[in-house]
Structure formats: structure tokens, C-alpha cells
């Protein structure tokens with residue numbers, strides 16, 4: 185694409201006499217669909233203002249997806265908040281020795297959660313929790329196969345690489361053997377948690393005792409090699425530098441070149457309530473939007489960029505749709521504790537399909553319900569809703 189094919193907004197940006205020549209060269213690369221180097225990414229973080237980065241990211245988003253904005257109908261199961269690890273940013277976990285307000289669900293209790301959705305058109309169950317020393321690979325294989333037997337149409341997305349690393353080591357299995365066992369039991373996808381910031385200097389400060397970058401990437405590679413799709417996250421806005429962010433995204437981009445198994449990149453904004461990093465200020469909304477935009481530009485081989493609305497709040501989530509984001513996660517009608525405990529905007533996240541579709545339409549985009557693998561379930565751009573649905577009186 186030539187510069188003359190750029191939208192009027194981008195053409196005007198490029199003609200600004202004060203525009204940094206390096207940024208202009210990066211913008212021209214984006215328009216020509218050329219890959220950005222780590223130096224380009226760093227330059228964007230150092231010099232691009234939110235309007236500049238956003239206009240380019242929106243151009244890429246519309247080139248890839250038009251106005252399509254995806255969400256799914258899912259529900260969460262959190263098997264336990266007991267965790268053997270000691271991540272300093274975590275507001276959620278309780279140690280095994282001191283588990284007064286810890287919880288641990290039995291297989292039957294988790295199946296009861298699944299059964300609550302019988303007859304409802306949910307397409308995915310998302311299972312993530314702490315790393316409990318007694319919940320092992322066999323326990324989770326049994327859980328997965330029982331969910332599969334009860335509801336074969338439900339896509340099972342579960343377990344961060346941190347949980348899996350511990351399960352596989354305890355079972356004395358290789359990553360490949362462990363992944364195969366879970367996949368055979370019915371696990372179909374993996375969420376993107378546990379990645380935090382890959383660089384060892386940052387991991388040493390914020391999460392020194394859990395799986396490192398190579399271990400995280402090896403687990404996702406093994407899943408991809410089995411034909412499973414996974415997501416990737418980045419916990420940002422704490423002690424990391426711009427170079428650490430680029431290093432993180434570069435490692436993800438390289439694995440994606442190799443496997444093409446990642447569906448979605450999900451930046452997670454660090455929240456500082458009730459954790460050992462409560463002295464670290466949270467990032468501004470301007471920095472959040474710049475980060476989404478730069479992620480869209482840098483991760484050119486990731487099909488989707490997701491904003492997790494319960495964490496950001498509904499209005500900021502709407503805004504991200506103009507900064508590269510094309511996915512807002514899902515309808516949620518339970519309390520997702522890992523975020524509410526860390527100070528997420530939405531303390532009791534709950535949006536039904538009508539509300540989520542309207543939120544997307546209000547931002548001028550086209551709401552599309554998808555399944556976990558981004559197959560279209562329903563286009564809601566013309567749908568009409570009752571007042572009861574829009575006011576949240578109806579769950580679906």
C-alpha cells in the first residue's frame with residue numbers, strides 16, 4: 185500500500201511538518217504491511233503519541249477485521265485460590281499453609297457449576313485458578329473428561345502454563361506427554377495467563393518462583409503442535425521498561441511464526457489493590473491505549489487483540505476498539521475473583537449478550553458472537569433487544 189492509499193487521518197498525520205522522521209518511516213512500513221523491527225517498536229513506545237499510534241493501529245485493525253468486534257458466551261470456573269507460588273502482584277492467592285479464606289472445589293462442585301448452564305447457549309468454559317499442591321494432573325483429567333461427557337458441545341479452555349508446568353513436573357511427565365494426556369481427556373484450548381513479562385530481570389522481581397519464559401513458551405508450543413489454540417497475555421504497567429515489553433512481544437511473535445497456534449493477544453493492566461506491589465502506581469488510560477495500539481502494530485501475525493472488559497471497565501473497553509482491539513472477551517455472569525480482588529473496574533462483572541452487543545454498537549462497530557476458535561455464531565449488528573434484556577434483567 186502506498187502512502188497515498190492511507191486514510192485521510194493517516195495522510196494528515198504523515199504530512200505534519202513536526203513529525204519525527206523515524207516515526208514517519210515506521211508509519212510508512214505499517215502502510216506497506218512490512219514487519220516492524222524491535223527498534224521500530226521501541227521508537228513507538230518512546231515517541232509515538234496516543235493519536236499517532238492509535239490511527240495506525242486502527243488502520244491495521246480495519247484492514248484485518250473491518251468493524252467486526254468479537255465476543256463469546258463463556259463462563260469461568262476457578263478450582264481454587266490456594267497457590268504455592270508467591271507472585272508479588274497477586275491479590276487473589278492464599279498460601280497452602282495459611283488458607284483461611286482459601287477455597288478448593290471438588291470435581292462434583294465444579295460439575296454443578298457446569299450444570300447451572302444446562303440448556304443455555306454458552307459455548308466455552310474457561311478454567312483457571314491457583315496452583316494447589318494436591319490438585320494434580322489426574323484430578324484435572326477427570327474433571328475435563330466429566331465436563332466433556334456431560335456437555336460435549338462446550339469448548340473447554342483451561343489452565344495457564346504455570347498450572348500445567350507444575351502438574352506435569354509432579355506427574356514426572358514431559359511437557360509433550362502431559363499436554364497429550366489433557367488433550368486426550370478433552371482439553372481443547374489454553375488461556376494466555378502466567379506470561380506476565382518474560383524478561384528474567386522482571387520475573388526475578390515480581391514472580392521469581394514460577395515457570396520462566398522458555399518453560400511458558402514450550403508449553404504453548406506443545407499445545408500448538410497438538411493442533412490446540414492458545415492465547416497469550418502480558419501483564420503491563422508495573423516495573424517493566426518499554427524494552428521489556430518489546431522483548432515479550434518479540435518472543436511471542438517468533439513462536440507464532442513457528443506454530444501459528446496463538447489466537448489472541450491480551451494485554452492485562454496491572455492493578456495494585458491488596459497486593460505486595462500496592463506502592464506501584466497504575467498506568468494511565470493514555471498509556472493503556474498506546475500499549476494496545478503498539479501491540480496491534482508489533483504482533484502482525486496475531487489474528488486478534490483482546491481487551492478484557494471486566495478489568496478495564498466498560499467505557500475504556502469501548503475506547504480500545506479504536507486502538508487496535510477487535511475482541512472484548514465474553515459475557516460474564518459470575519464473579520471473576522482474580523481481577524475483582526486486584527481492584528478491577530468491574531467489581532461484579534456481568535454483561536448479557538444484548539448489553540455487550542450494544543456496548544460494541546455504541547462504539548460504532550459490528551458485534552459478532554464467536555466461538556472459542558473465532559467461528560461466527562451470530563452477527564448482532566441488526567439485532568433488536570427488549571428493554572429487559574438491555575437493563576440486564578435477562579441473563580442471555
Ligand code: V47
Pocket residue numbers: 273274275312344374375376377378379380415416417418419450452453454455456457459492513522526
Ligand atoms: O497471569 C494477576 C493476571 C492472569 C493481577 O486467555 C493480574 O482468554 C492485573 O490469564 N493486576 C490470569 N492482572 C488471567 C488470564 C486471562 C484473563 C482473561 C482472559 C484470558 C484468556 C486469560 O491474571 C495472570 C496475571 O497476569 N493478574 N494479578 C493484577 N493485580
Ligand code: SF4
Pocket residue numbers: 267268269270271274275276277313314315346391394
Ligand atoms: Fe499463584 Fe497465579 Fe497468583 Fe502467581 S498469579 S500467586 S501463580 S494464582
